[in-house]
Amino acid sequence: MTKDLIEDIDEYEEDTQKDKYLTFQVDEESYGIAIGIVTEIIGIQPITQVPELPEYIRGIINLRGKIIPVMDVRMRFKMDFKEYNDRTCIIVIEVKDMSVGLIVDSVSDVLNIPEEEVVLPPELQKKSNKYIEAIGKVDRSIVLILDCDKLLRDEDYTKIKEIEKDEE
């Protein structure tokens, strides 16, 4: 009896996070990340620059004594830098024991996107959709669901560097 109850509770807790996505705005698009990896959302903070890093890693911030790096998602997607304003937010996520802050234009909502409304992205030849894990349909609009693991991985950076070199 008690065992069943505990299982129920476990299931319930899992349920509350399942299919829930935090959506945010970068440029015109709406992006989503699984709510489970989001630690918190904070307003823009003073950022300490760290030299020699790729441009999209803006630096580090002091989050209540914890020092975490922040990444500008716009610049990660190779869009132009946009001045931060009071709508700008930092979404703190934790992936593989690493806390990273994502700077986004604005945070929209927490949406429930059931599994059947989520489809895989089209296989484009271009590598433009490499950070997009899936596409979720919400009413008439769509949300691009990000693969945060890929977003953080730096292999891309080295690859980009190589390509840039080749192009030169």
Place this chain on the structure above:
Amino acid sequence: MSELFSNASMLEMYIFETTQLIEQLENIILEVEKTNAQDEDYVNEIFRIMHTIKGSSAMMLFDSISNLAHSIEDLFYFIRDQKPTNINNSNLCDLIFEAIDFIKVELAKLKSGDKPDEDSSQLALKIKEFLLVLKEDNPDTGDIIRPKSEAKKQYYIAPDLKRETSATKYYFANIKFEKGCDMENIRAYTVINNLKNVSEDLINIPEDIIEDDKADYIKVNGFDVYIKSKSGEKEIIELLNKTPFLENIDFRNIENGEGEELFKKPDTIVLEKEIKYPKVETQEEKAEEKVSAPSHSAQNVISVSVPKLDQLMDLVGEMVIAEAMVTQNPDLEDLELENFSKSARQLRKITNELQDIVMSIRMVPLSTTFLKMYRIVRDISKKQKKEVELQLIGEETEVDKNIIEHIGDPLMHLIRNAVDHGIEDGDTREAKGKNRAGKITLEAKNVGSDVLILIKDDGKGLNRDKLIEKGIEKGLIDKDPEELSDKEVYNLILNPGFSTKENVTEFSGRGVGMDVVVKNLEEIGGSIVVDSAEDKGTVITLKIPLTLAIIDGMNVRVGTSRYTIPIMNVKESFRPVKEQLIKDPDGNEMIMLRGRSHTIYRLHQLYNVETEIKDLTEGILVVVEQNERTSCILVDELLGQQPVVVKALPNYIKSTKNIKGLGGCTLLGDGSISLILDVNGIEYI
């Protein structure tokens, strides 16, 4: 045994460490059982754990635990080296769990102040038999091995039998095994153990029959055993005849008188009542004094998980900032608030004190760890009949608690190695013209932004040729040995499973020690360097990084960025005048200072920081020195000097790029982040 409890802090440490290790072991075994996989890492890990438990238990004279650990270590030594494919995993796990439970019970006894008096020999025997079967196993057969049931059958003589025959008799037996049966020492041990069930007392020659090096002796000479027993001659012969691979028993009765003489106990190991510890007042000692009647169960040290301390420190840091935000709130400016400022002062005083305390909780002098080494040196040198003197230097050096936990084990291994392998015995030393007593120096010091721990011995040093030979044998050298530098050769000993010592002793010699050392150091981002000169001795240097250590720093500003330069690197700072500056044709800037020229590094150029001060005569030059090299760093202005807590850069950044010239970062009083410069790295940008 009474002496054993006189050193409560050591016992406490032992319990704490062993408990942790056992927990770790349990998790590993659970994992192994679950996945049914024999990962090499797991085997190594188990081996390491048992090795450590063996060593520390032997040091505390808890022989039963030490023996048990030794037998498991033997088992995994075999598994690690021979990689047998047909191990019965579940049996193995059962066996190890049994051992874990045994040690747990013993630890519980120790905690409550009792003696760990359970006899582990039965269990150790089981493990040895498991190993034996494993070794004999035909590699083709799948899973076999049921050593336990067989083993138990052999103890068929009930204790009652002892009482039936009243007269005590003495016997002598010389037992030889068939040629090529291997593991003679363990077979002999089995026999002895079986005999123990039917006899009152036993003397076996050679002693310590279980030691690996005794196998050869037994192979040639067999082994002798004197038995004092109430059982009849027939029974004992019958029992002995059951021994597998038996070649020959030479059995005879001994006259009672002669027998009694034999069994007269020599005064076994008389322990010195006092060990001379230099009086260093450690925190634990202080704490002990306060407790009026120290009972063994009273724990005056509680272990707090370090993450909790980290959290506490972060919170306090935040509070300091919050306090500044409140008391220096712009809204309060120009207001006359006498009572408020009074309370604010009080608040500041308390927060400062709190901060100091939290900081000091984490910082522990090395002396506790260092003092432990006296005992280790004493024990090993006594057992090996070597004269060794241990000298401690700089044990008051404070390091972070985190670091202490990680260097305890490595230090123990290194010291053991130094005594066991490094220092020669007295006669050899005299022949070499050295002082009869060997000398080991354990030294700690702050160097630059690191803490260095040096373990020096004046023993025989490392032999290049031997190391290379062994390295090739183990497949660790993949290029021409002639091309290897001395340092490379010496560092071979850091590999797992590398040992040049032929005999495995209770203390060291399986090449597992150095392996542990490297692993533990890597965890805290430290490094190890081995240097040696044959017949002069060996120096092992542990370099512990500044992570979490508190350093005195000079805060400087460039544009809007803040940087902290470790104060020990700073020689002077000044505003240069035009006449001192030189520019060479390549555009390198230099400055002439008291007849010597120094390179100038512009921080804003190096790190691409925007600043208005680009003219050297408007900025400040900080003269820094590292490894006897001086250079100048151009900054906008000096902000002041303060102790800072070093924090590592976030993992994400470290994994993205290894930034040269940065040693970490720190939080300043106003909550902003300052990057700590690693002066050594600046030159390589």
